[in-house]
Every structure is written in structure tokens, then in C-alpha cells.
Amino acid sequence: MTSYDVIVVGAGNAALCAAISAQEQGSRVLVLEKGPIEKRGGNSFFTDGAIRVGYNNFDAIKTIIDLDEETSNKIKMPNYSPQDFYDDIMRVSQNQSKPELIEKLVTQSLPTIEWMKSHGVNFELNYANQSFEKEGKIEFWGGLPIKTVEKGIGLMRSLFNRCEQLGIDVWYEAAAKKIVTENNEVTALEVSTNEGIQRIACQSVVLACGSLEADKKKRAEALGEEWNAALIRGTEFNTGDGIDMAIEVGAQKFGQYDGCHAIGTDANAPRVGDFQKPGDIYKKHSYPYSVMVNVDGNRFVDEGADFRNYTYAKYGKEVLKQPKSIAFQIYDAKVRPILREEYNLEEATILEAETLEELASKIDINQEQFLQTLKEYNAAVQEGLFNPSEKDGKGTTGITPPKSNWAQTISEGPFYACPVTCGITFSFGGLAATPNGEVLHENGEKIEGLFAAGEMIGGIFYENYPGGSGLMSGSVFGKLAGKSAATHAQAIK
Structure with missing residues (x-):
């Protein structure tokens, strides 16, 4: 029978970080x-x-990204400590997140970024989505100043290349089916391949194969039947297999199973992630500068409640609740030049008109109510200085819902409408695990040799999500789970 020290189920960021970490400890993976x-x-x-990281100050960022002195002097970057990161997660989760998991995430975020860099992952400043130029300075905002080079494509290319360099075996079209245990201890994994079912002996298994969002039945059971209308933003293969296998051997379910990360995405995006068009190109995330209305012509959220980073993962659900699960982001000529890069792609659906009346005739909306909503909104906009790099307090009075920041009249043609629907990214429900990734049995004991990482760990996110923290969570807990799995394997060999 084929055997390995550690088997990692899944091949995303969390999984490959786990594989590399386990191999570093001397395990066959x-x-x-x-x-x-x-x-x-x-x-x-x-x-x-x-990718969100607690970096304290700009000097820490400069250890990750090489910047010349001239560029460095042009950058204005607010400090963002691990405590700030912790506070952001607890705030948006309404203090439901498990403190020990969040503490581990935020304190290990910068060391994990440095570790990833040492393994060939390249990072760059997140200019396009997290900065504005003002008086000759590039001002960053929102606590999210870095990203991986070439987005997720570059990240995964780098991690797969590193796995190959290290001699880590990767099997494709290989679906884990059953965790084999004896006396609450992992001994093997059954895997379905093109050659049939194989039983592979191992000392440790790391489950890092995502949540259940791509399985229609499981998604409806967890979130509600209305979620059948949501697009699947990512892979079609996240069907809850890891959760099912773990529960079968006694693992404890944990986290918010009726919660998920869901965003407003182009209404004409593919129904499931298209691997030929990656890079998150269909999202539409300049809505804080918009007026957002449903097909009845009514507003339904405070578009400017907070920076996009702290509202986008919950506003997808609000779009889903609307008639036909559709909404329209409305912009005018004043803000069109500062919209995010995804609005300029050929895949973007944007309708343009010289007048609001003409725009109303081009979209599937209650035209009379739409025009009335815009009239009332424009009249409610307060005086003040519009500043997209900070919460400027430029809001509205006398309308419900209010707009708390970045409120400007929709008054200068041409006018634009972007139809959006809800796209689900992942479910917040997973398994109970320690901060080192050890999966817990229903009785509270560890299942010896079973570990989890990434979206598999429940208790990290509830209700909402600070942008970039999921990718960081995958990296941190992937690295920790890989090390734990290797340590366990070595101890019993």
C-alpha cells in the first residue's frame, strides 16, 4: 500500500502552505x-x-516589498498593528469570532508573509484598490496595502512551483473519500482516482479543501433556498467533502453555518468560476461612491457605511434579498474616473446615458420610483469635502437608509448603471480546531493525526469579513497545520 507521512486534501493557498510547511519539517507529503x-x-x-496583515508601520512593509527611496517618500501609509487587525475582525463579526483563533491569525500574519516570501511568493503594493493620489502623495487606506503579484494566479503559480522544487507529490483528479481511523487516530485515507479507489497509509491528514458553497443541496440546507440564486464565484469543487469526512470520524462542526462571504458581482458573470478568466474580474466594489437601487427603484443599504473592505462581504447578501436578486449601482461623471479597475474591463456590464431619464429607460427598473429616489437622494446630500481616502463624514439627512460617507449628488452626465447580483465565495461554517489546526472530536478531544486549515476551520468569521483576511487566514493556519501534522507524524513513526 502506498504511504506518506502527511496527506493534504485540497490544493489552494491554505493547502499548499500546509504542504510546504510539513515538508520543511522533514515529512513526505x-x-x-x-x-x-x-x-x-x-x-x-x-x-x-x-492579503491583510498586521504590520505596525511602513518599515515592516518595506521588508516585504523592495521600494526605492523616491517611491517610499511619496507614500503615506497609516500604521496597522496586529491589535488593529484583531479589533477589525471582532468588530465586523460582532465579537462572535473565537478569540484564540483570531489572536493566532493576527500575531502570525507578518511572520507568515515573510515565510511565504522566503518560498518564492512575491508581493507588491496594492495601489489600484487601496490608494489615492493627493497633493503629490500616494495615500493608502483601509489596512490592506499589499497583494500578491499577479493576484491569485501568481500566488498559486508560485506555491505550485515551490512544491515541485521541494519534491512534494501532487495528484490531480484525486478526490479524498474517507478518513480511516483506529482508536481515534488517523491511519490512512481512501482516495478516488482514475484508477479507482486507493487506500493510502499516512500518519496525518490536513483537510484544506474549502467549504460547501459549490454544492447546491448543502448550500440550500445551510443558508436557505434563496441562495440557489447566487453565483459561485470560485471553484466548482468546494462541495463540503472535507467537512463530511471529518464528521464521519467524529469531528465537531463549528462556526456560523448560516453565514457566508458573499459579494455584489456583475449580473452577467459566469454561474461558476471560469478558470479561463480568473483574478476576481467580475466584482463591482466602488459602490461606496454609488447610489444603489433595486428593481423597484428603491435604495436598500447605506452604501457609505464604512470602507468597502468592511462591508463588501455582507452586502452581497443584501443584494440577494432584493427582487430578482438584482441591484443597480448608479454613478455620474464626477466619480467615473476613480472607479476601481474592474469597471474598465471588457467583461464589465455598464450602461451609459446622457440623462437619468434615458438611463432609467435602459435598465429593468421602476422608472418613476427610480427617478424619485434619485431626486430625494440628491436633495439630502450634505455639504462637505468629498475624500475617498478616508471616511469623510459627507453624508445625507432625512432619508432612509442614510448614506454616511462619500455622498455626492448624482447630477453630472453622462450617467452609468452597473447591474449586480450576489456571488458566494465561501461558507463560514467548518470544523472545531485548535489554533495549531488540530481537529477536535465532538467530545472535545483531539482526533489524533487530523488537522484543518483555511475555510475548513470554523469560528473565524461571523456575519462579515474584513477584506483580505481570508487569504491571510489560509496562509497562517495552513502553515501551522502543516507543521503540526508533520510533528505528529514524526512522533509516531
Whole structure:
């Protein structure tokens, strides 16, 4: 029977970080990718690459990204400590996140970035989505200043290259089916390949194969039937297999199973992630500068409640709730030049008109109510200085919902409408695990030799999500789970 010290189930960012970490400890490692080689990389392949890190000050960023003195002097970057990172997660999760997991995530974020860099992952400043030029300075905002070079494509290319350099085996079209245990201890894994079912002996298994969002039945059971209307933003292979296998051997479910990361995405995006068009190109995330209306012509959220980083992962759900699960982001000529890069791609759906009346005639909307909503909104906009690099307090009065920041009249043609729907990224429900990735049995004991990473760990995110923290979570807990798995394997060999 074939044998390995550590088997990693999944081949996204968390999984490959786990594999590399386990191999560093001297383990013989196998990675299982359920999809074919041309569809490898999980949800990580589709990410925009922004990765949240507690960096304290700009000097820490300069250890990750090489910047010449002239460029450095032009950059204005606010400090963002691990405590700031911790506070952001706890704030948006309404203090439901498990503190010990979040503490580990934020304190290990910078060391993990440095570790990834040492293994060939390249990072760059997140100019396009997290900065504005003002008086000759490049001002960053939102606590998310770095991203992986070439987004998720570059991240996964670098990690797969590193696995190959280190001699880590990767099997494609290989689906894990059953964890074999004896006396609450992992002894083997059953895997379905093109040659049939194989039983592979091992000392440790790391589950890093995502959540359940791509399985229609499981998604509806966890989140509700209305979620059948949501697009699947990432891989089609995240169907909850790892959760099912772990529960079968007694693992404890944990986290918010009725919660998920879901965003507003182009209404004409593919129904499931297209590996030929990765890079998160369909999202539409300049909505804080928009007026967002449903097909009845009514606003339904405070578009400017906070920076996009702290609202986008929950506003997808709000779009889903609207009639036909559709909304329209409305912009005018004043803000069109500062919209994010995804609005300029050929894949973007944007309708343009010289007047609001003409725009109303081009979209599927209650035209009379739409025009009335815009009239009332424009009248409610307060005086003040519009500043997209900070929460400027330029809001509205006398309308519900209010707009708290970045409120400007929709008054200068041409006018633009971007139809958006809801796209689900991943579910917040997973398994109970320690901060080192050890999976817990229903009785609270560790299942010896079973570990989890990435979206498999429940208790990290609830209700909402600070942008870039999922990618960082995958890296941190992948690295930790890989090390734990290797240590366990060595101890019992």
C-alpha cells in the first residue's frame, strides 16, 4: 500500500502552505487536487490577491516589498498593528469570532508573509484598490496595502512551483473519500482516482479543501433556498467533502453555518468560476461612491457605511434579498474616473446615458420610483469635502437608509448603471480546531493525526469579513497545520 507521512486534501493557498510547511519539517507529503490540472488552485486561484496583515508601520512593509527611496517618500501609509487587525475582525463579526483563533491569525500574519516570501511568493503594493493620489502623495487606506503579484494566479503559480522544487507529490483528479481511523487516530485515507479507489497509509491528514458553497443541496440546507440564486464565484469543487469526512470520524462542526462571504458581482458573470478568466474580474466594489437601487427603484443599504473592505462581504447578501436578486449601482461623471479597475474591463456590464431619464429607460427598473429616489437622494446630500481616502463624514439627512460617507449628488452626465447580483465565495461554517489546526472530536478531544486549515476551520468569521483576511487566514493556519501534522507524524513513526 502506498504511504506518506502527511496527506493534504485540497490544493489552494491554505493547502499548499500546509504542504510546504510539513515538508520543511522533514515529512513526505502528498497533495490531492480534486480537479484536473487546468482547474487547480481552488478559490485561491480566483482571488484578487489582497492579503491583510498586521504590520505596525511602513518599515515592516518595506521588508516585504523592495521600494526605492523616491517611491517610499511619496507614500503615506497609516500604521496597522496586529491589535488593529484583531479589533477589525471582532468588530465586523460582532465579537462572535473565537478569540484564540483570531489572536493566532493576527500575531502570525507578518511572520507568515515573510515565510511565504522566503518560498518564492512575491508581493507588491496594492495601489489600484487601496490608494489615492493627493497633493503629490500616494495615500493608502483601509489596512490592506499589499497583494500578491499577479493576484491569485501568481500566488498559486508560485506555491505550485515551490512544491515541485521541494519534491512534494501532487495528484490531480484525486478526490479524498474517507478518513480511516483506529482508536481515534488517523491511519490512512481512501482516495478516488482514475484508477479507482486507493487506500493510502499516512500518519496525518490536513483537510484544506474549502467549504460547501459549490454544492447546491448543502448550500440550500445551510443558508436557505434563496441562495440557489447566487453565483459561485470560485471553484466548482468546494462541495463540503472535507467537512463530511471529518464528521464521519467524529469531528465537531463549528462556526456560523448560516453565514457566508458573499459579494455584489456583475449580473452577467459566469454561474461558476471560469478558470479561463480568473483574478476576481467580475466584482463591482466602488459602490461606496454609488447610489444603489433595486428593481423597484428603491435604495436598500447605506452604501457609505464604512470602507468597502468592511462591508463588501455582507452586502452581497443584501443584494440577494432584493427582487430578482438584482441591484443597480448608479454613478455620474464626477466619480467615473476613480472607479476601481474592474469597471474598465471588457467583461464589465455598464450602461451609459446622457440623462437619468434615458438611463432609467435602459435598465429593468421602476422608472418613476427610480427617478424619485434619485431626486430625494440628491436633495439630502450634505455639504462637505468629498475624500475617498478616508471616511469623510459627507453624508445625507432625512432619508432612509442614510448614506454616511462619500455622498455626492448624482447630477453630472453622462450617467452609468452597473447591474449586480450576489456571488458566494465561501461558507463560514467548518470544523472545531485548535489554533495549531488540530481537529477536535465532538467530545472535545483531539482526533489524533487530523488537522484543518483555511475555510475548513470554523469560528473565524461571523456575519462579515474584513477584506483580505481570508487569504491571510489560509496562509497562517495552513502553515501551522502543516507543521503540526508533520510533528505528529514524526512522533509516531
